[in-house]
Amino acid sequence: MTANHDRQLLSVLLVGVFAFVGSGSYAADPLPSWNDTATKAAIIDFVERVTREGSAGFVPPAERIATFDNDGTLWSEQPMYFQLAFAFDRVKAMAPQHPEWKDQQPFKGVLESDTKAVLAGGKKSLLEIVAATHSGMTSEDFERIVADWISTAKHPQTGRLYKDMVYQPMLELLAYLRANGFKTFIVSGGGIEFMRPWTEATYGIPPEQVVGSSVKTRFELRDGKPVIVRLPEIDFIDDKEGKPVGINSHVGRRPIFAAGNSDGDWQMLQYATIGRSPSFALIVHHTDDQREWAYDRDSHIGQLDQALDDATRQGWTVVDMKQDWKRIYPAQ
Amino acid sequence: MTANHDRQLLSVLLVGVFAFVGSGSYAADPLPSWNDTATKAAIIDFVERVTREGSAGFVPPAERIATFDNDGTLWSEQPMYFQLAFAFDRVKAMAPQHPEWKDQQPFKGVLESDTKAVLAGGKKSLLEIVAATHSGMTSEDFERIVADWISTAKHPQTGRLYKDMVYQPMLELLAYLRANGFKTFIVSGGGIEFMRPWTEATYGIPPEQVVGSSVKTRFELRDGKPVIVRLPEIDFIDDKEGKPVGINSHVGRRPIFAAGNSDGDWQMLQYATIGRSPSFALIVHHTDDQREWAYDRDSHIGQLDQALDDATRQGWTVVDMKQDWKRIYPAQ
Incomplete structure (x- = not known):
């Protein structure tokens, strides 16, 4: 048995002991x-x-x-699905590239934090927002956008990160x-x-x-x-x-x-x-x-x-x- | 430590030893x-x-x-995707419930083992066969049908189970x-x-x-x-x-x-x-x-x-x- 094998055996045994301790504390x-x-x-x-x-x-x-x-x-x-809060935040972040949004619902409502105006457009409006904020990029880019948001965005009422x-x-x-x-x-x-x-x-x-x-x-x-x-x-x-x-x-x-x-x-x-x-x-x-x-x-x-x-x-x-x-x- | 805990520890150690033996033989x-x-x-x-x-x-x-x-x-x-052989076998198994198939391509070709006639219909024919044999049932029923077939169906040239x-x-x-x-x-x-x-x-x-x-x-x-x-x-x-x-x-x-x-x-x-x-x-x-x-x-x-x-x-x-x-x- 080589030294390398000894190390392998040792690590397997240690994993075993930790698993045992873990399972013991769960049982409690x-x-x-x-x-x-x-x-x-x-x-x-x-x-x-x-x-x-x-x-x-x-x-x-x-x-x-x-x-x-x-x-x-x-x-x-x-008060709204957190993913919708993400979409609204994206509209705000993307607004400089879309000057037309400030006069155009449902984006206008999002930019003015007028949720009632946004929701007045029903499902169609929400799909427009989702299309504008959730598509057009690669999956990799979207992953980065979400990862940035989730690590920083806070709930307006609790002040906690979502x-x-x-x-x-x-x-x-x-x-x-x-x-x-x-x-x-x-x-x-x-x-x-x-x-x-x-x-x-x-x-x-x-x-x-x-x-x-x-x-x-x-x-x-x-x-x-x-x-x-x-x-x-x-x-x-x-x-x-x-x-x-x-x-x-x-x-x-x-x-x-x-x-x-x-x-x-x-x-x-x-x-x-x-x-x-x-x-x-x-x-x-x-x-x-x-x-x-x-x-x-x-x-x-x-x-x-x-x-x-x-x-x-x-x-x-x-x-x-x-x-x-x-x-x-x-x-x- | 209870007897039960002793047994747990023992089984963890045994698993460890087997994992070690396994990894040793892979290394060879x-x-x-x-x-x-x-x-x-x-x-x-x-x-x-x-x-x-x-x-x-x-x-x-x-x-x-x-x-x-x-x-x-x-x-x-x-000589053909094995799933197509499955579909052909299904046509044969389902034929008694579909008397019309014996006069109707591509099913006629399948029943007469005339693969050339079947393939003459191109993609459309194959989709017809797939629709007839792969849909209409529940997923659970389909699972049983596939499981039965895979445990018995043999390749015509090698004589082996697929x-x-x-x-x-x-x-x-x-x-x-x-x-x-x-x-x-x-x-x-x-x-x-x-x-x-x-x-x-x-x-x-x-x-x-x-x-x-x-x-x-x-x-x-x-x-x-x-x-x-x-x-x-x-x-x-x-x-x-x-x-x-x-x-x-x-x-x-x-x-x-x-x-x-x-x-x-x-x-x-x-x-x-x-x-x-x-x-x-x-x-x-x-x-x-x-x-x-x-x-x-x-x-x-x-x-x-x-x-x-x-x-x-x-x-x-x-x-x-x-x-x-x-x-x-x-x-x-």
Whole structure:
């Protein structure tokens, strides 16, 4: 055995010891930011059941697929989806190159911070803004733009960086599932290339495990350099019925665990759970108007209505943020 | 420390020892079915360079993305793509439910094993056959149909199961890359849902790391059961310029290693290598008319022309199957 082999063996053993220590501390309390309520107990019970070898509920690691919505499930989404705040910031940054925007809605409204005027144009206006700010550049350039924004942009009400408005209890849940052999995916109505630049650092979820809405793209050699160009045309909307379609396309297996917070996640939760056991669906219910926002059935953003009704019928677990979560955001 | 913890520690240590033994035997010869030619040396040199910590060529594990074409790169593709043989077999199996097919091209040609008549209809005929055999069912049903076929269907000339016509040297290359921290993906013009049912057992590549062509799908509750229905409409063609687009969509990172065998892979090889170092492109050149098939520039299937010219310019590594491979298929 060479010295090199000795070193290899040593490092393998050390990794083993750290894994052991890690697993020991998880066993103590894998979800420290969750209060000791029925919700937490249900999650732990499910995870222990599917990982107990030889039990009827055992699920092999390869099939432990967990899918998470992003907006309102992993981070906040009020008073507007954070990606829309990004788009508005882009309009402002790009305005010097577009003098015509100052007289032209919906851009005029964005530049004058008149959100009401912007939203008056409905879906068409939003698509115009998305086309202007999310296409025309290469994927690499867009990645840089998003990475710059996410590392600096702050929420107007909390003063926190948007990326620090992720839910600490959900970060623990993601880590807990991965420590138990789950592969965690994001399945969001948000843009796939808007999320990928920061999901690995923020959630521990690598780009190839992010599913989202997308624009059409084209490959070309530009000045001899291979690039992917983002086109001003929607390719796929990863919302409602689109979520199971996106999962089938990107993952190719039905999840056994799915988490969402709105009617946009309803079909994903059905897909993960109906007719299969064991399986688990989690709905994050926004009930805390002190520490976050409280909204559900009549909300314009994150409407939770049909999925909430179905939760009772299907036996889905509903997180009451106010009751179930010890804290909302990570310590700073 | 409890007895349970002792057992956990023991199992971690045992896993460590096996990992060590495994890595030791790779170090002896990671590619035993490759002859000791410049091709094999180039592969090993590249892998050692990107994994050597502290060296200029070091690439962090998360960025070690390797993409492989399937037809002609991981398994044979003559005298017709194996997926087309599957489609023809499906036409025969479905014929009793379609009495009209016996008088109607291209189905008549398939039923009479008159491939020439089938191909006379060109692309339109092939799309008709694909629509009839690859859509209308749920994804789950299609998975079962493919799984049944792949476990029984044999190649008419070799008498081998199609799934045993994979290239032993490429299986070793996939395993060698993974042992060195690479994540391996298939990026094929073939159907994504045609490959996923068997790529994990055959190549060690799980469904979520398979990218391919696809039909449109729809989510629905059918008799209360959630299903994905395959529609008779092409959604995405994962070939030529489509391959970098498919990689960007499914992986979200540029590969640093790509392998193909035809002009359909040209853009993927460009995408992986041009303007970036270190990177590696491999072209499997079919030169062995004794043990496999010999074809390149004028072939109707797997035409290798522009990509072969570009290989010299770009410094891509060309596998000469006859010279570089000790064996073609796995021992039976």
